[in-house]
Amino acid sequence: MRGELQRIVDAVAAHVGRPALIEDRRQRVVVYSEQTGLMDEVRRASILRRQTAPEVIAWLRGLGIADARLAVRTPASPELDLLPRLCVPVRHHDLLLGFVWFIDPDGTMTEVDLAATGLLRELSLALYRENLLGELAAQSETEAARTLLADSPGSRDQAVRALLEAGMIHADGPRTALVARLVAPEERQPDERARIALEQSLVAARRRAGTREALHLVRHDHGVLLLPAEPAAGRPTPEVAARHLDDDLQQVTRSLGSVERTVVGVGRTRPRLADVVESYVEALHAARVGARLPALGRVVAWSGLGVFRVLARLGEQHLTVADVHPGLARLVSTPGHRTLLTTLERYLDRAGNAHATAADLRLHRTTLYYRLQRIEELAGTDLKDGSERLCLHLALKLARLAERHSGEE
Structure with a gap:
């Protein structure tokens, strides 16, 4: 599938005569042509990280690209180090699938009629297939992750078997849960940009651990990362992964006014993925304690909480x-x-x-x-x-x- 998309984006770039980049509807980088000529920091970071910064997404969405049916010219933004662009929305039966982006620093680019070449139709069909397969896989994985964190032991065992059979995880084994929380000022809930930043950080952490080794889930007020705990070449330990995750969160949320600070809770390792719910509960409590007590630091391990381990549990019983x-x-x-x-x-x-x-x-x-x-x-x-x-x-x-x-x- 990516081979087909690469062929199409190269054809688009050749037709237009300048580099092209394709994002999905969530503005995650899907594929891009050879990048020549003038490039801004936003394009460079998008290619390196395979994702666009939350503040850039918010700014571009504010220009109406998500509702557009025709090409949209977006102006420069010196604050974001963003050059002018031409954005072509890609739709399939009016369903938004993604965007084709061209940098247009001097505003001389003529309107792009990809429909006339048939490339836009090819691209929409290819993105539709990829989107459908990706959404189905993501939905199955999300449901399995939710089951692992909530349901009965029998259901959790079944979820692990489903993940293994579908090839979504490489193997069972010891797992450690991390919980990332974005602490908003004055007890407000983090906004949509903050949730995007949280998911981007979880995905980056998952790539470091191996996408078929780890699982992630975004919940209404926190994110969850289920990591393999056994050492392997090139794979960080859960403790190191927690520090890296916190560094990522710090970087992507620095400009978000809806986030005051971040905290990552670390649970203890459990021998099987089906038992990781116990580690998750510990990590969730550790993150909640860390959110209340900044002096504990940004990475808070359940094992190091001392008396707060007891109080966090007792707090569930409304102890005063x-x-x-x-x-x-x-x-x-x-x-x-x-x-x-x-x-x-x-x-x-x-x-x-x-x-x-x-x-x-x-x-x-x-x-x-x-x-x-x-x-x-x-x-x-x-x-x-x-x-x-x-x-x-x-x-x-x-x-x-x-x-x-x-x-x-």
Whole structure:
């Protein structure tokens, strides 16, 4: 199929007398002719990464290319390092299948009538077949991935068999789940450009691992990558893959105002693909904790979460600070007590070591003791009681997870 498309794009380029590039309807690069002459950074990046940047897609869609039936001239955009172009939409019975792009830096290109040559019809049929096959395969893979992350053990085993029989994965074996989240400002959901950026990053990570070795899925508020955990030549470990995925996310979301920051959660490895749902749940919790607590970093492993492993699970049962320690809940809910809460948390983090806490907070020991005494009075607690200290420590971490205590002075 790609051989046929390559023949067509070469014929198109020869007919027009300049390089051509073909994208599918999602503006992913499908095929391109030999690239000669002036080239901008957008064309260069599209060829190297096989995809177009989300901000460029949004800008071009704003010019109406997705609704066009005839060729569209798009102006230059110095901010995007984009030269003027001529865009020819490719349709099959009014169904948008993709776009043919020509760079036209000086605006001298005449209107392109590919229909008269028969090339446009050939291209639409070839893209239709590729689109149909690709959509069917993608739909089957997506359904299998959803089954692996949600359904019963029997259904998950069946999904693995289906993936193996269809050749969508090379083999079964140990798998690790990564969950990528885009954290939007003020609790808003990431927009469509952010979702495109997320999928592009997942696809790039999957290529590094091997497209028949990994699976990916985009959900409403996060992306999932299921990676082989066994070492192989040229294939990154899950930990390295997580860092690479985060780097990709940082790069493609840097210009998106709808994304404040990114976080990648890493679950523990499971021996079979049918068991990877357990790793997924861990990675999902790790990403959610990381989204709430930026101090943990952009890559957060479930195995390194400590007490937050317990609190993340308990949070599903709607556990509140008051459930763990009512006195501390009063302190948390009262404005002006952030310094006392920070002092208490540092004190408990250091196992009640007053000398280490005072040094950490750069306080005189007398000031520290005064604050601790004040905490005991306000929270109705006794810091010499081990059980009370345990409850207070858990309640403080739960407050941080619920964003009711920042942990900062």
